[in-house]
Amino acid sequence: MNRTHDNLPEALFEIASLDHEAQGIARHEGKVVFVEGALPGETVRARITRRKAQFDQATTLAVLHPGPSRVVPRCPHFGVCGGCNMQHADPAAQVAFKQRILEDNLARIGRVRPEALLPTIQGPAWGYRQRARLSVRLVVKKGGVLVGFHEKASSFVADMQRCEILPPHVSALIVPLREMVMALSIRDRLPQVEVAVGEQVTVLVFRILVSPTPEDEALIRAFADRWQVQVWFQAKGPDSARPFHPLEAPALNYSLPEFGVVMPFGPTEFTQVNAAVNRVLVGRAVRMLDPQPGERVADLFCGLGNFTLALARSGAQVIGVEGSPALVERARQNAACNGLSANTTFVAANLFTATEDSLAALGPLDKMLIDPPRDGAVEVVKSLGRLLPRRIVYVSCSPATLARDAQILVHQQGYRLRAAGVANMFPHTAHVESIALFERDGP
Numbered sequence: 415m416n417r418t419h420d421n422l423p424e425a426l427f428e429i430a431s432l433d434h435e436a437q438g439i440a441r442h443e444g445k446v447v448f449v450e451g452a453l454p455g456e457t458v459r460a461r462i463t464r465r466k467a468q469f470d471q472a473t474t475l476a477v478l479h480p481g482p483s484r485v486v487p488r489c490p491h492f493g494v495c496g497g498c499n500m501q502h503a504d505p506a507a508q509v510a511f512k513q514r515i516l517e518d519n520l521a522r523i524g525r526v527r528p529e530a531l532l533p534t535i536q537g538p539a540w541g542y543r544q545r546a547r548l549s550v551r552l553v554v555k556k557g558g559v560l561v562g563f564h565e566k567a568s569s570f571v572a573d574m575q576r577c578e579i580l581p582p583h584v585s586a587l588i589v590p591l592r593e594m595v596m597a598l599s600i601r602d603r604l605p606q607v608e609v610a611v612g613e614q615v616t617v618l619v620f621r622i623l624v625s626p627t628p629e630d631e632a633l634i635r636a637f638a639d640r641w642q643v644q645v646w647f648q649a650k651g652p653d654s655a656r657p658f659h660p661l662e663a664p665a666l667n668y669s670l671p672e673f674g675v676v677m678p679f680g681p682t683e684f685t686q687v688n689a690a691v692n693r694v695l696v697g698r699a700v701r702m703l704d705p706q707p708g709e710r711v712a713d714l715f716c717g718l719g720n721f722t723l724a725l726a727r728s729g730a731q732v733i734g735v736e737g738s739p740a741l742v743e744r745a746r747q748n749a750a751c752n753g754l755s756a757n758t759t760f761v762a763a764n765l766f767t768a769t770e771d772s773l774a775a776l777g778p779l780d781k782m783l784i785d786p787p788r789d790g791a792v793e794v795v796k797s798l799g800r801l802l803p804r805r806i807v808y809v810s811c812s813p814a815t816l817a818r819d820a821q822i823l824v825h826q827q828g829y830r831l832r833a834a835g836v837a838n839m840f841p842h843t844a845h846v847e848s849i850a851l852f853e854r855d856g857p
Contacts, residue, residue, distance in 0.1 A: 424475065429456045434515050434813075436500050436844040438474075447472050451493070453503055455481035483507030488540065488578050495572040497563035498579060498842040505841065509534045512836045512846045516813045520834065524817035526824045532835025532849065535698065537690035539841045543579045544611035544668075545687040548588075550595055552602045559596040561588050561607065579842060584609055584616065587641055594637045598630045608648075610681035614664035617681040619646040619655050635659045652682035653740065672697050673724040675752050683744060684717055688839045695809065695837045695849065696724050699783060702833070702851045703807045705730035709780040712803070714765055714794060719745035719758075721783050721809075726754045733776055734760045768793040770800050779803040790815025795822045802827065806852040811839075813846050823852050830855070 429438035429452045438452030451474035452458045460472040477484070487493070487501035500508050513534065520526050551560045551571040562574035576585045595601050606621040618638075626634065638645045644663040648655040657663070667678045668689050673696070679685050686692040699721055705711050707729030713722040716734030718741050726732045726749070736742050742762045749758040763772065766789065773794070782803040784791050788811055806829065810816035823829040829852040839847035 423462045424459060425462070425472075426478070427452065427458050427460050427472065429454055429458065429481070432511055434519075434844065434846075436503075436511065437471075442470070445470055449474055451502070452477070453481040453484050453507070456484070489576075491562075491572055491574050491577075494565055495563050495574060495577075496566040496568070497572075497577065499566070499844055501578075501842045505536075505539050508841065509536065509836070509838055511844075512838065515844075515846050516816075516834060516836050516848050519813040519817040520820060520831070522817070523814060524819075524821040524824070526817070526820050526831050528831045528834035528850065530833040532698075532833050534835060535691055535694045535837035535849075537688055537694065537838070537841075540578050541581045541585075542688045542690065542841060544581065544609075544689050545685060546580060546584070546609045548591075548607045548609060550591075550604050550607055552596075559592045559601055561591045561595065580609070581611055584611065587618075587643070590637065590641065594633060597633055599627050600624055600630055608681060610666055610679075610685075612664070612666035612679075613668060615666060616643045617646055617663075617666055618643050619648050619681050620658075621648045623649075631658075646681055648682065655680070655682045668692075670696055670724055673700070673727045675723045675727070677718065677720065677723070677748055678751060679718055679744070683741065686720070686839065691837055691839050691847075692720070695839075695847075696721055699807050699809060699849060700724050700728070702849070703781050703783060703805060705732070705781060710778060712776055712779050712782045714782065714784045714791065715786045716745060716760070717741055717785070719748045719760075721785060722758060722760075723749060723752055723754050725783065726758050729757065730781075731757050731759070733779075734758065735763050735765060735776070736760070737762065737764050737766070765791065765794055768797050770797045773797050774800045776801075781805045781807075783807045783809070785809040786815075788812040788815065790819050792819055792822070795819045795827065798823075798827055802854060804854050808850045808852065810848045810850070811845070813848055816848060816850060820850065820852070828854055 427440035431439045438449035440447045446469040449460045449472045457479040458474045459476045460474045462470050462472045464471040483503050485504045492501045549571045560571040562572045565572045603623040608619040610617045638659050645658045646655050647658045665678050669676045705725050705728040709730045711730045711732045713734045716722045716736045722734040739762045742760045745760045749755050779801050832851045832853050834850040837847040
């Protein structure tokens, strides 16, 4: 069955399952092979692209027998653009894959199993991505400027005309952006456009390396007016971003209607990309934690207060802790904006260097929410010995670090993993967002 092309071997592969990056898993000549673009139950012809001692990597050339979950990708750029890698699988299969990845990580890394599996949190499958960083590149061979995500495993920018996971009104900006940037004198000094969609306004942050000319500024103003967006300029780091045109525009914000909360945010500040799923996730986290009036609750890695303010609506006293002083200040402002200053406190602290003393300084805690970045919260969970809140809700964007931290919570700190489940925050990608509930019995 083997043959060669361009000195790279090809073969037929029977796909048994998917790995954590949504690559098909097969066996060939006694080795595991990870096959990009293949799905479980399929027979594919693929080319070996990389050989290692323990496994090979391959790319699908043809699907000879499609699996039951294969669908036609909606996006014409799928397979080239690196923004999605699962559009060829139906949504139910995507969710099942993510649930399996979570369970496998908890069992293999954490040596724990949840007592209950939570229903998957889902939202819109398309047009969901309200935050994005689009690369901008002048490519003479392509005849002009490209605007979009990078190609798969490449620094090249995909030649895109639209994007199915961006809101339709943002997707419709890709071609006009290409044309407008091409007309600028600084077309090769504008490497990125950051998109932030709020409930009343869409902001485009232009990362500019040199000052635009007056003629450039006129073109950008005309673009903003034509497409009803607000353009900001960012000359250096994220803190340097400033509004350019129009100067007067509605503030960026998103809402959590279940809790009567409106969250203003800056266009370069971190917020979840999927507002619909975030609303459901916050609601589930609050109900699982069940804060009561008079209780003291900590929200660690609180950011701008996404969970903090919803928790505070219960009447509990909530302490938000975040490493970024700028985000802490934003969280204080958001609490004031929502009339929640009286039962919220915010502290700037590096939780990656947490100790028993630093956490004990927060005071007695009844409950805790942890929402760390991909690195997880290992120093936090190792340092709970003097606090041991009776209930912890852990929101994770990495099943591997959640599993590592769950092992510490269960096997060292005496918690039970009562429930866990996934939130499909990033449909059509292999990214797994999850939520878990830990509880301690007794004192």
